[in-house]
Amino acid sequence: MREPVESIVTEEEPLVIDASYGEGGGQILRTALALSTLLRRPLRIKGIRAGRKNPGLAAQHLLGVLATAKLCAAELEGAQLSSQSLSFVPREAPRPGRYVFDVAEARRGGSAGATSLVFQTIHLPLALAGGPSEVVLKGGTHVPWSPPYHYLESVYAPTIARMGLQLELYLERWGFYPQGGGIVQVRLMGGVKLQPLELSERGGLRRIRLLSAVARLPRSIAERQARRAEELLREEGLPPEVEIAEADAPGPGTFVFVEAEFENSVAGFSALGERGKPAERVAEEALDQFIDHYRSGEAIDPHLADQLILPLALAEGPSSFSTSRVTQHLLTNIWVVERFLEARFEVRGELGSPGSVISRPEGSHV
Numbered sequence: 001m002r003e004p005v006e007s008i009v010t011e012e013e014p015l016v017i018d019a020s021y022g023e024g025g026g027q028i029l030r031t032a033l034a035l036s037t038l039l040r041r042p043l044r045i046k047g048i049r050a051g052r053k054n055p056g057l058a059a060q061h062l063l064g065v066l067a068t069a070k071l072c073a074a075e076l077e078g079a080q081l082s083s084q085s086l087s088f089v090p091r092e093a094p095r096p097g098r099y100v101f102d103v104a105e106a107r108r109g110g111s112a113g114a115t116s117l118v119f120q121t122i123h124l125p126l127a128l129a130g131g132p133s134e135v136v137l138k139g140g141t142h143v144p145w146s147p148p149y150h151y152l153e154s155v156y157a158p159t160i161a162r163m164g165l166q167l168e169l170y171l172e173r174w175g176f177y178p179q180g181g182g183i184v185q186v187r188l189m190g191g192v193k194l195q196p197l198e199l200s201e202r203g204g205l206r207r208i209r210l211l212s213a214v215a216r217l218p219r220s221i222a223e224r225q226a227r228r229a230e231e232l233l234r235e236e237g238l239p240p241e242v243e244i245a246e247a248d249a250p251g252p253g254t255f256v257f258v259e260a261e262f263e264n265s266v267a268g269f270s271a272l273g274e275r276g277k278p279a280e281r282v283a284e285e286a287l288d289q290f291i292d293h294y295r296s297g298e299a300i301d302p303h304l305a306d307q308l309i310l311p312l313a314l315a316e317g318p319s320s321f322s323t324s325r326v327t328q329h330l331l332t333n334i335w336v337v338e339r340f341l342e343a344r345f346e347v348r349g350e351l352g353s354p355g356s357v358i359s360r361p362e363g364s365h366v
Contacts, residue, residue, distance in 0.1 A: 012042060014087065017339060020047035022332030026061050029086075030121040031310055031333055033068045035340040036088055037125045038314075040072070043088040056082035060113035060139065060146070063106040064121035071095055071125055081106070096131035096190045103139030103180065112180035114146030115139045119186065124310060127165050127192045134187050141175040141182035142255050147303060148270050149174075149184055150211065150257045155268040155304055163311055164195045174215055176253025176272075194314050199321035200356065202299040203263025208233060210240040211257040212283070214273075215249035222246070224279035225256050232287040233258075236294065254279065256286040260294065267293055267301040296324035296354045305357065306330040312359040313343040319359045326355040 015036070019028045029048055036043035049055050057065065057080070065079050065086065071094045077087035101122075103113035115137035126133040141149040147156070149171050157167040168187035175182020210233070212226035222244045233240050240258070247253070254273030259266065271285035293301050300308070305323040309330065312319045323330070326349045334345045334357075341361070349355020 014042035014044040014089070015339065017043065017045045017336065018047050019045050020050040022335060023328040024051045025049060025329070025332075026058070026117060027306065027329060027333055028336050029061055030064055030117065031336045032340075033064060033088060033121050034124050034310060035337070037068050037072045037074070037090050037094055038128060039340060040090045040093070041340065042090070044086070045088070046085045048084045048086065050084060054082070056084045057086075058113065059103050059106045060115075060117045063101055063103050063113065063139075064118045066106065067099070067101045067118055067122050068125065070099065071122060094125040094129040096126060096129040096133040098134045100136040101138070112140040112143050112175065112177040114143050115141055115175070115182060115184050116147040116149065116152055119152065119184070120307070123167070123186065123188065124314070127188045127190060128194075128314070129190050131190045132188065133190060134185070137184045137186065139175060139182060140177060140180040141171060141184055142253060142272060143175070143177040143180070144272060147307075148255065148257065149182070150259075151268045151270060151303065154209075154257075154259045155266050155301070156307060158266055159197075159199075159300075159304060159308070160311060162195075163197050163315060165192045165311070174213075174247040174249035174253070176215060176249055176251050179249075179251030181250035193316060194311055196315045196317040196319040197308070197312060197321065198319065199265050199299040201322075202265045202297070205238070206261045206263060208238055208240040209259040209261075210242045211245060211255070211259075212243070213245040213247045213255045214253070215247040216252040217254060219244070219246055221254055221273070221279045225254065225283045228280040229256055229258065229283035229287055232284065232291070236291060238294075254282060256283050258286050258290045260290065262299075265299045267304070269293070269301065293324040298322040298324040298354050300324075302327045302330070306333045309333040309337055309345070309359075313337045313341055313361050315359070315361055318361065320356065322354070322356040324354050326351050326353060330357070
């Protein structure tokens with residue numbers, strides 16, 4: 001992977017990305033922002049979350065834009081809540097350093113926007129920058145439609161470490177919807193050279209960890225979640241290590257997380273409680289996902305599959321992995337990467353079924 005140049009050719013035409021493509025979610029924006037920053041390529045993105053109930057930039061998306069712009073002194077147009085178009089022109093290489101980003105500053109009346117989605121946008125530009133960085137992220141740490149903190153810590157971080165990117169993550173305070181108010185600390189060494197990854201065979205199951213947590217609610221709810229989850233795992237012949245936690249958070253919430261450690265890979269599945277949802281149903285939602293993955297025999301879970309596309313495209317050689325489900329998120333993220341880079345991906349398997357991915361990053365501009 002070649003070193004990025006130190007300045008941008010400002011005369012270069014912006015790359016136009018239609019964010020309504022494929023699944024049309026915020027991942028298109030996050031991947032495009034990261035690559036625009038790394039390549040110093042002007043970007044114009046339109047149709048942001050066009051098919052969503054509340055289209056345009058939500059708080060966590062807007063903070064991702066503002067945070068990424070701060071890393072590279074980008075010039076912005078359209079950076080406001082609900083905007084469906086954005087112009088992003090980086091003026092500098094990503095700068096390592098200490099940053100604090102608070103979703104509440106981008107959100108009217110609350111801070112439950114997902115810190116993990118901001119993390120997804122900025123961590124690779126900082127990891128590939130020339131020095132160490134420390135980032136404090138404030139907002140939602142366990143909220144719907146985003147990876148919870150425990151997924152980043154237990155699944156994403158150890159997997160990306162195999163590519164040479166060492167992440168230190170610390171959960172200072174939990175943040176549930178709608179209050180948010182969580183705090184996550186992130187440390188990155190910088191100067192990373194991403195190595196290829198081979199995850200086609202997961203190997204034997206080593207252990208299963210089950211976390212059931214509540215915040216500002218009776219502990220008995222967490223106990224019920226844990227009991228039902230353990231029942232389902234034992235029906236599969238898989239006794240787990242069980243942890244019940246009473247989380248420090250500004251507002252109430254419940255959470256179940258199942259982490260499966262195999263010889264060659266790790267997978268994670270979660271569910272969140274909400275008003276009117278029985279504790280047992282929370283456990284069943286997480287376990288249904290895990291059991292589907294476990295029975296597939298494939299190496300990585302569907303969430304990790306789409307999150308790995310960008311780092312694999314920036315790696316110094318070809319990679320491959322198998323996944324328990326080919327998702328539209330995966331295919332859409334590949335489409336975005338291939339708009340920026342000469343990296344190419346081969347996906348084998350039908351949408352919604354197990355499959356495999358081969359990446360060939362030769363010719364990458366980074």
